[in-house]
Amino acid sequence: MRKAGMRIARVRRPIEWPTVALAGTIYGFWGVLTYFHTLFPLWLWIPLGAWTVAWHASLQHEIIHGHPTASRAVNRLVGCWPLLLWLPYESYRISHLVHHRDERLTDPLDDPESHYWTQEQWDRLGLLHALAVRANATFLGRITIGPARSIYCFVQREARLVWQGNAMHRRIWAGHALQLAVVLAWLVFACGLNPLLYFVAIVYPGTALMLVRSYAEHRAESEVDERTAIVENAPVLGLLFLYNNLHVVHHEQPTMPWYQIPAWYRAHRARLVRDNGGLVYDGYLDVARRYFLTAHDTLIHPLGRVPALDAERPETPAPALAGA
Secondary structure, eight states: OOOOOOOOOOOOOSSSHHHHHHHHHHHHHHHHHHTTTTGGGGGHHHHHHHHHHHHHHHHHHHHHHTBBBBBBBHHHHOOOTTTTSSSHHHHHHHHHHTOOOGGEEEGGOOOTTOBBBBBHHHHOOOOHHHHHHHHSHHHHHHHHHHHHHHHHHHHHHHHHHHHHOOHHHHHHHHHHHHHHHHHHHHIIIIOOOOOHHIIIIHHHHHHHHHHHHTTSSSSSSGGGGGOOEEEEHHHHHHHTTTTTTTTHHHHTTTSSSGGGGGHHHHHHHHHHHTTTOOEESSSSHHHHHHHHSSSSSSOOOSSSSSSOOSSSSSSOOOOOSOOO
């Protein structure tokens, strides 16, 4: 088990320049790929575009955890632009921070990023829905139908909250509408790019790349430290995911900047692997090989719910982005 006091204190620098440079690179790539889209063959434009919007999602994840400046307002201004179109930054921020209650990781109700179900939830599913969930539990399903399922479930849930008059979600979507209008104005009026083509060719495969990272990140276990995986030997996708392939580091040190994670992992590898029960994959090809047509784990949480450690459990879980 992780010992009390293991979490290091982070020295706050006024500006983390590697992350500033990363943000400039991502927005620069996106600007070039959209403005000059007619100059790229589709076979090149699609993967470059998908990489860029997935990289931007990784940047947003970094910003959610307090980077690259000490100012939340400045950070939000850097990260809020919805290059994926469908995901409001503020919804992502709230949901992801709830996910970081490690004692609730993988719980079907309390963890917004859990893909597990309670038995009661599963029993209420119709046949087609259950088949879709089973398919989505495989690696192949996650990268093919997974984006459609995640987007549909998220938007449906958010629309219901807005329709029911939830003030917070109405504010979030009002802000998102303004940010989305800026992105769409750039795509349509500055670039002459059809938003439908952008969604199909860039957003959908970009979302699939995001789901590669999250597919095997967590596993239901009784011990908290054994719920988070490590994917080693992923130099290319590791950069795309800003080294959250070494996900156990991020959950132990959530404010550590992305560019410090590899060295910190190497220095503490033996303990981290011991504490997480050896839940280590040899690259994402290893993940794909193991689970290409096989579910990553049982669909119903093996414990039903994660055993409560707190006196009270939240009555209303945050909306899940995972689409579980």
